[in-house]
Amino acid sequence: MTPSRAEKSLTIVIPALNEQDKIADTIDGVLPLARELLDDFEIFLIDDGSTDATGAIMNEFAASDRRITVHHNAERRGVGAGFEYALSRAKFDAITLIPGDHAFQNEGIARMFKAVGAADMVITYRDNQSDRSVNRSIQSHSLRFVLNCMFGFWLSDYHSMIVYPVKWLRQIAVSQGRRLRLSDLRVDLAAPTRPHLCPGPREPERGVEGVIARAAAAHLFGAHRDHRLAAPPRSHPGCRSRSGSG
Structure with missing residues (x-):
């Protein structure tokens, strides 16, 4: 069946x-x-x-x-x-x-839309950041490395588009009793170890993103490290699974 x-x-x-x-x-x-x-x-x-x-x-x-x-x-x-x-x-x-x-250019947005429903959370990343200045590249890589080490997961980009699970975002807002800040959400919701990776297109401007459709589970960090939400992972046609986050 x-x-x-x-x-x-x-x-x-x-x-x-x-x-x-x-x-x-x-x-x-x-x-x-x-x-x-x-x-x-x-x-x-x-x-x-x-x-x-x-x-x-x-x-x-x-x-x-x-x-x-x-x-x-x-x-x-x-x-x-x-x-x-x-x-x-x-x-x-x-x-x-x-x-x-x-x-963000349309081809990248299309890839994200295609991944909707593949997992509870879809995280995109830009793959044409080599055109950045040396200073900006060093700062970006350093910050990403520090955040990944602090929160125990490995994201390729903290500033691209994300498909969030609504129920989890609402829980964060209510349980923490604060207004949502988008800069916090990428570390409030962390993905587990088996993402589904959909490589993104090469685009001429900053609107380039691949798509990581994360396996359907998340940990709430910060003040709510003890609260865990989980759901079984779902596969996404055309994406390959891999044990690391890439």
Whole structure:
């Protein structure tokens, strides 16, 4: 008997501040991919107090598709606040954030969407960082090495796109009694030892990412090191498993 395929449903958060020249390109890239590659989705467009036409452009997209919701902040509140707004209203089990400045190219976003449902958490990484300056490369590699050693797992990138499990994020917010900060989430949720690795495309700008679909388990670190959540891993067609994190 062939095992049933996991449903590919996703809440997508796209925040932007004064990005009238790029927000349409971002949404025009994400929307067709979501329609093609996901079983169901919703998009939260977060206008973070923009003073240009960003909010008006978002409204136009929302008028054309009922799955798009626009939230306008009267003043700048930051990416984390927008993400938290969407998280509190998300109707699906998985959520991701895609910057509204068209930072990630469509081929990489497509690879991430294809991996939705392969595991409870999908972590992407950029594979064209060799064009960075020497100083930036040293700083980036050093910080990544320190964080990986501190928290006992091996991520290739701490600043790329992630598909988070909604239920775990909500537990972190409630149990810690604090507002979510995106910079914390990459170390609050740690992957185990058997990821499913999907190599990413080579892209000319910083929007390059492979996809690591992490096996479905996580440890909550920091103040909640004793709380553990787990679920059986699921395979993802076209991805290979490997014992290390790569």
